[in-house]
Amino acid sequence: MSDDREIQLEAEKHGIFLTTMQRFYNWGRRSSIWPLSFGLACCAIEMMATGLARFDLARFGAEMFRASPRQADLMIVAGTVTKKMAPQVVRLYNQMPEPRYVISMGACATSGGPFRDGYNVLRGIDLLIPVDVYIPGCPPRPEALLHALMTLQKQIDAQRLNQVRWYGKREAKEYPVPTFGKHGLEIDGKLIDPVGGLPLVSPYTSPSQGETRSGMIEHPELVRHFPIMDETVERESPYKATGIAPEIAYNDLKRPAVEVNHAENERR
């Protein structure tokens, strides 16, 4: 690889541009990832900020938020996917032409986030559609979304034309749209994400791993651990542990104050 890169650099000096079909295709796809104009909750506000002048998603060729899934390459699942919204998200994803990518933005879209124990939020969009890049955060900063986009571009660069699905004669993959059941979301009449429980199906793996169900289901008897439930934690009261939070201990919350010299500004 490095070999032909040197040849190419040498050739470019003489006005000849050499590339491979694969690199050319990948370059084309990675340079204009058009996201679907689609937001679900507060993460969408950060997504909008990313698209605007200050953070400027246009630097990556991804500023064209398309209002139609038929014209979009990337679905940024920005926000809490409620169980009632989940079928629509899957349907939008099915309507996107391949190649298509998914960024799961924020804690809610990735795992249900703070609403995971609740009754109305899907416990991760990857239960229904495969996700390329996950972003942690609640909500993630625009920089995090930019980093996710760069990560996605790197993943696209690594794709091989003879292995991806959409250039062969293979059919586009349809993902089953969940339906509403008595106790939660169902696929083909089988409960997949019950209200008041854990998901009964495993998440999809990322496209580079084959877009299949990973087979890893969270065990229902798994006791989750919270520091306040730990018997070794010394408590001040039933709801408060002793001591202070590490951020405060390291004085991490304080930003340096900005001093403005008004007299100086006036003189100017």
Next chain:
Amino acid sequence: MPKMSAAELKERLARDLPGVLMPTRTRTQTSSDSEALVDGGKAARPKRGEHAPVDLLATDDAVVYPERLQEVARYVRDVLGYELLSNITAVDYLADGVIEMVYHFFHLGGGPALVIKTRVPRDHPVVPSLTNEWPGANLQEREAFDLFGVVFTGHPNLTRIYMWDEFEGWPMRKDFPKQGDKYFGDSGE
């Protein structure tokens, strides 16, 4: 600016609509407690996050019988002039077996809200609907039905509003399972 205290409201209800008020325990005892605290010094004061058992059903607001709610609401609107029904919500007192409906009325001339409460048994929560007088009550009553299972008689379209129609259960009730996997065995897996 119109301003009517809960005590004044109760007094007028007792005078003009005899028999609408439900007998309730008042919260006056807790206020004398806090006075005793001020006198007694800081040693008796509970630590932050620790509370003595609270009587949840004790309230100073007017609690009316559910079957006479419409009558009271009309009285509040026509006689007292509190025309805006701003808020309808339900509270689940699991330990006491009571669901309490709370209604906030506002006067268009400003001032604080007038609170009317009504209590129904948890296993048979039936409250008359206010949609005839206030069409805006429609969605809020549907919300209380959806999340708490309160049935409003006379409501024109009492269906679920947040959850899907096929859903079973009342998710905002205190005994609704959280991570409890109540349905895990039912799924047929």
